Amino acid sequence: MSEKIKVLIVEDESIVAMDLAAGLETDGYEVAGIADNAAEAIDLFQKNEVDIILMDVHIIGKKDGIDTAAELLQQRSVPLIYLTAFTDAKTIERAKTTHPAAFLAKPYSITNVRIAIELAISNFAVTAQQSSKVIPMDNQNSVASLTEKETILQMNDYIFVKNNYVFVKIKLDEILYAEADNNYVQLVTTEKKLLLRLSLSQLLEKISYKPLVRIHRSYAVNIDMIQSFSDQEVNLPKMQLPIGRSYKEDFLKQFNFR
Numbered sequence: 227m228s229e230k231i232k233v234l235i236v237e238d239e240s241i242v243a244m245d246l247a248a249g250l251e252t253d254g255y256e257v258a259g260i261a262d263n264a265a266e267a268i269d270l271f272q273k274n275e276v277d278i279i280l281m282d283v284h285i286i287g288k289k290d291g292i293d294t295a296a297e298l299l300q301q302r303s304v305p306l307i308y309l310t311a312f313t314d315a316k317t318i319e320r321a322k323t324t325h326p327a328a329f330l331a332k333p334y335s336i337t338n339v340r341i342a343i344e345l346a347i348s349n350f351a352v353t354a355q356q357s358s359k360v361i362p363m364d365n366q367n368s369v370a371s372l373t374e375k376e377t378i379l380q381m382n383d384y385i386f387v388k389n390n391y392v393f394v395k396i397k398l399d400e401i402l403y404a405e406a407d408n409n410y411v412q413l414v415t416t417e418k419k420l421l422l423r424l425s426l427s428q429l430l431e432k433i434s435y436k437p438l439v440r441i442h443r444s445y446a447v448n449i450d451m452i453q454s455f456s457d458q459e460v461n462l463p464k465m466q467l468p469i470g471r472s473y474k475e476d477f478l479k480q481f482n483f484r
Contacts, residue, residue: 229395230256231347231386234276236294237309238262238285242332246280246309249336254394255343264289264297271298277395278343281326283310283317292317295324305346309334347386347393348379378422380433387413387420394420398435402462403447416463441477442470449480 233255237243240262247257258277259270263286270276279298283291295306308321311332321329327346330338379386379393386393396415405412406426413420413429422429430438430446440446445467447460454461459468469477 229397230254231277231393231395232256232258232275234258234267234270234274234279235260236267236279236285236291237282246336246339249339253336253340263287264294267294268297271301276304278305278307278346280307280309280339283308283312283321292320292324299324305350307342307346309339344393350381378432385433387422399448399450401438401448402451402465403445403467404429404438406444439477439480441473442468
């Protein structure tokens with residue numbers, strides 16, 4: 227199933243938190259939870275899938291946002307953005323120890339938050355040790371490149387596809403097939419179809435996912451989704467795709483015939 231990016235909001239002002247949540251949901255993100263203190267933030271982080279944290283420095287309780295962020299990131303690494311009215315040098319120096327992707331001073335606009343999220347996800351994907359796949363981005367530090375260019379990122383077992391100004395998260399093992407259409411590729415998953423501005427060769431080169439195998443000059447298929455196949459075609463759920471003669475040998479090599 228294709229998924230929205232899940233955001234954890236940690237903010238002690240309920241009206242601000244609700245307004246931020248509404249703006250993010252309108253933009254296509256999913257709010258994994260809202261917390262106003264460290265204990266609640268930690269509980270939500272442990273119980274929910276969270277792709278990015280929006281953290282206020284000043285929250286309720288003995289632990290502030292910086293201490294809370296440090297504890298969350300010890301559990302697992304995700305992009306972190308601070309949203310705060312505290313911009314003094316001491317606070318900023320403490321915040322740096324948690325390596326945030328951005329530090330936005332209040333009052334902020336939802337547009338700036340959205341851009342910060344896009345940059346955070348992009349930079350996190352690029353620096354992730356597991357893999358970093360970005361296609362194509364002329365200048366990773368340019369806001370224009372994020373808002374105007376086609377962008378695909380790979381992080382672990384997911385790709386993030388830019389669609390209607392937000393990143394849509396797609397689990398790699400839920401891809402059915404990819405179909406070339408001139409200079410575009412239609413990526414078909416179990417839930418939706420996405421039109422990407424790149425060639426099929428570029429897609430296969432940039433996405434590190436071995437089950438996605440080219441079987442025709444116009445098609446690549448997730449072999450884990452194949453229900454049956456013959457010399458001429460493969461059968462997916464409710465779909466048959468042709469096997470090109472020049473691709474047949476490489477396709478058959480994916481199976482351990484004895």
